Amino acid sequence: MAVDVDVLVIGAGACGLAAAIAAHDAGVSAAILEKMDRPGGNSSLSTGSVPAANSRFQREAGIKDDPETYVRDLMGIAKETDDIALVRRMAEVSAETVEWLVDDVGARLKLVTAYKHIGHSVPRLHAPVSRRGQDLVDDLLAAAERREIPVAVGNAVRDLIVEDGAVVGAVVENQGARSELRARKVILAVNGFAGNPELVRRFCPEIAGAQYFGALGSTGEAVIWGEKLGAGFANMQAYQGYAAVADPHGGLLSWTTIEKGGILVGEDGRRFGDESLGYSGYARVVLEHGQRAYAIFDQKIFDIAAQEEEFLELANYGGVKKAESPEALAAFYGLDADALAAEIAAYNAAASGSGADAQGRKDFGLGPLQAPYFIARVVPGLFHTQGGLRVDGDAHVLRPDGGRVPNLFAGGGAAAGISGRAGALGYASGNGLLSAIALGRLAALAAAREIQEETR
Template sequence: MTGWDAEVDVAVVGGGACGVMTALRAARDPGLVVGVFEKSARGGCNAAISSGSLAAGATRWQAAAGIEDSPQRHAEDILRASGDEERRPVVEALCAAAPEIVEWIAGTAYPIELGADMPRAGMTAWRLHTDTGRLGGGRLMRHLRALLDGHDNTAFVDEAPVIDLAAHGSEVAGVVVSQNGSPQRIRAGAVVLAADGFAGNRALVEEHLPQLGTPFYGGVSTSTGDALGWALRMGARLRNMGAALRSGLVVVDHGTRVSPALPFNGAVLVNLDGERFVDEESKGYSSLAGVLRRQPGERAAMIWDATAMAATRESEMMRECLAARAIHDVPAIEDLATALHRTPEEAERALAPLPGRRRLTAPYHLAWVTHGLLATQGGLVIDPSGRVLGTTGEPIPGLYAGGGTACGLAGPHSDGYLSGNGLLSAFGMGWLIGNNLAIEQR
């Protein structure tokens, strides 16, 4: 057609978790041609730097461990934390798909196990599934991209940033891709916005998330939020732009993160005044960031012992901390007091266990932690099929969104984020969109 440089059935913007899953599911239809346009694989994606943990209820791994769970229970946990009842249809659709996704990934010869050492705040059942060996999200993304290479009807085009949508009236008709500095117009029957969020865009963060202050940024450089502006020009709506995935476990001067399982194994937080200031088990790592932000110096000492170290040291995060020498060994209470600039008696009081918790015993381990920003949670309003909704509530023809481009599951505030929500939203919406496109585009 005149004015187009190339044509595909499905144009996917971004080759992260949502984009690759969308392409894998859509490519099952041999009649579809799917193009995945990635800004920069070298720049990475948020899924690749995550733990790679997949939250799902009612899986065979849970059953084998004697854990009772269900997609509905999973959804209720998320909605209880977020308070965003309006998002219930999307949440329920994602939680219903989650066990199917975990089973499908395992069926592609990817080693999955239930994370029995991964307790998390806000979850009423153990439901995080992870890779054996705990090599993280990078391993999972490499595996899925390799699967995509096996489909003759897909193309993963790297170093090809999408710079705009192509429209025909009120309908999305394709994308404009920059290749070797030149714009290329790609016609598409459906466009899927599967880019990361806007956490790497300082101006947008300052506009929508001023309450975060100046956190350490632990996300990828490609999270610039460009797709939000394109969709807004098509009449899309934004939601929950003040929410983000944060972490209160970022090690000062290192940028690594200690394990979220440490507080469930007795670890305590002590601020610069030598005070315990939070029930550590009551906070997820995202909500903990807000608590750290309010402490003197915006930091605190995370302290644990050999028992807690043994339970967590094989996680990817703890291995990275140990390799970076971000964890200090503290032989005795006197040494801990020196590190905290307190007397031994004050240090003992700070370590006093809360009711029902165990007492830490020497030798100790210590890491100074602060708050960080990992990814944003606000984004485009979508329906349970991933269709982007306009101001009237009706879908914008030809436009879908998932991953960091779509509104996440945390609700209006960062405290509503539960562990696993990010990959659930990304893989889950990619699964739903890809399945639908494999039917609709025939």
Template sequence: MTWDIEVDVAVVGGGACGVMTALRAAGDPGLVVAVFERSAREGCNAAISSGSLAAGGTRFQAAAGIDDSPRRHAEDILRASGDEEWRPVVEALCAAAPRIVEWLADTGYPIEIGTDMPRAGMTAPRLHTDTGRLGGARLMRHLRALLAARDNAAFVDEARAVDLVSRDGEVTGVVVAQNGALQRVRAGAVVLAADGFAADEALVEQYLPHLGTPFYGGVSTSTGDALPWALRLGARLRNMGAGLRSGLVVVDHGTRVSPALPFNGAVLVNLDGERFVDEESKGYSSMAGVLRRQPGERAAMIWDAAAMAATRESEMMRECLAAGAVQDRATLGDLAASLHLTTGQADRALAPLPGRRRLTAPYHLAWVTHGLLATQGGLVIDPSGRVLDEAGAPIPGLYAGGGTACGLAGPHSDGYLSGNGLLSAFGMGWIIGNHLAERTTRAQVQ
């Protein structure tokens, strides 16, 4: 067989998982690493995320007096997902998470613990964010700059992978379409680190018909291309009915309000004027299912000046305000008129639950609906990121992470906790990259 390019590690996808894999693998100067990115212009889900990293047991938490650990983090995820079978992967990712956060900080990325970022399902504050709250785009720029500085790594843009190359059941390379031609890339290991399949209408209809017709808030390149390549080699899929959803999508704008609003007193009122949920009890993914069951599949999120002050500096709220997605109402009467309620009905709808504070005028509101941001189902992997076949054995030469691999939500979208997406992507990239670098070192010693 004729090869056009030969590398040690070929990474399919230049998002969070792909770039982290390449960075860690390229830490071994003896490895040549190539990342093949379909389109940096189209972006990746990590770049349009909040960029918040969930990790338990970091030095940032310790400095803030927060008692947490990787074990506690893992138990929170498993409690929400109910996916005990996935425990080894969850524990491996949670063990890696604090090391990733601290490594990022040591590379010069400005990180702080988000003590103002409470989330449902978390028993301790563990979302770490950049100090300017500029989101995932800033994080991905930082990581790609680190990769560009590596002499033994290349980030190849506009290079869409179209198939795997295998021989006798072992993956030996990947086929890449670039500049109108196909190139066969030989590799000692291939890492599938593309996004999931949420942008492919046929696959969403096949695996996620129960979600209805949600607003899609992910990137256009999430088309699940890598899944059939691995399936032809005997790989397995799991939890394909789960997705990362959001019940915070602003109608007619597509921006999202902050998940911290409910923890600062915000309430949800549906088109019938009813308060229909304990807002603090639901994560934003599970809230999407609640919103879908409401009249018109929407509700008004209502908050006040105190809640606005606590959340307005987040990337999501800045985007909402810039887009004109937030409406202001000076009095309870003005708010009631917007909801087509009497003042008395509006006052009853805003009545605080036990232990919560009462909202006070002036008010802010945004009509929110449900959306799909990414998928959570994918390839079965082991805690080292190796893709497993139907018998549970690793497919030689093949690894997967990010949206291509099975995520952490369990079999249903309600099991998703904030931060799970980047934890899975960065965490598995860290694990796979380290594994590949260490594998080379072991071979040299032997």
């Protein structure tokens, strides 16, 4: 068969870049098509945090961890999943994936030991020091460039070419002109469908009213093409939300502000739930309460959050305001000052141990809150969807009966995730990038193996 490239990767986020690099290093040719004018996708917008259980970086830091503990942690918050085998596989390959990123790709990742993230019983996230996914993407792009892997931006794949049930290439559109590219294997690295309102309403209706805060390219082609091919899907109702997108700035208000003892109140100055549900799970609560909320925290919490570049930037751009009293805090946004003062007093009483919290919160971080106070206006956002194509442990796309769709692989947001079956509560930090990078790499290794066998 005449082909243009051995492995055609669709999408230049973390999954696609990892896949192309791994394919190249395994001895086959690879090329990436990216529909936007620049690579990176949601991976650029993320904090670049990739979890690994029993990485050598954890061992060097004296942290005991193993895949079984990680699976227990993941299922502890996900509760139920359509695909426990995928959860186990991701946990098992997590350490080799992060070590590959550092050793082979040259990614500048460091184990985060300052705090554990939501869903993890031990420090497990490996992230750029800046906590910017763009740094990780830049490292992946540099590695692709060193290998002379073509990353063709401005090239949207409009459809897959299928012959006798096998995927043999893709139809590509560039500035209105269509062409065909033929490949031995195709890897879908197009992320999920959070940027496709119709698919969000269909699969994740509870968060359909929230704004989408991810990259514009996540418009669900994996779902659309997969349905045409008769592929299977899993965990389609799962998504990652974020309860505190800075408004109107659009960046994240670090959840550290809440986790370390801050609260969220509505326009009426009152709290409306237990914030320890976490940033993803609490997004729906904010949405149901009335779209906007106000994060309140104090100086000691500010100082911790200020270790994060993005938080400092938000503060410098006026997204975080300071006042000496609850009344002055309320005045910034016209909140009910008496109600806010009463709410902070009640929360502080619970945080000091005199009585239960009215919202059921048990972890008060560094609470009670003390003057000076800070306030930031936030809205809930949808970051990405977690469900997608059913895949096996090597990222082959599967049909509902378990058979493979020949030549087709999927990873990252295009594939079923590891954040449970439904809703936002099952998302543990790093689930998105782990399945992007690990499945991208595994897909490429399997594709290369099969190509070498088939062309021998």
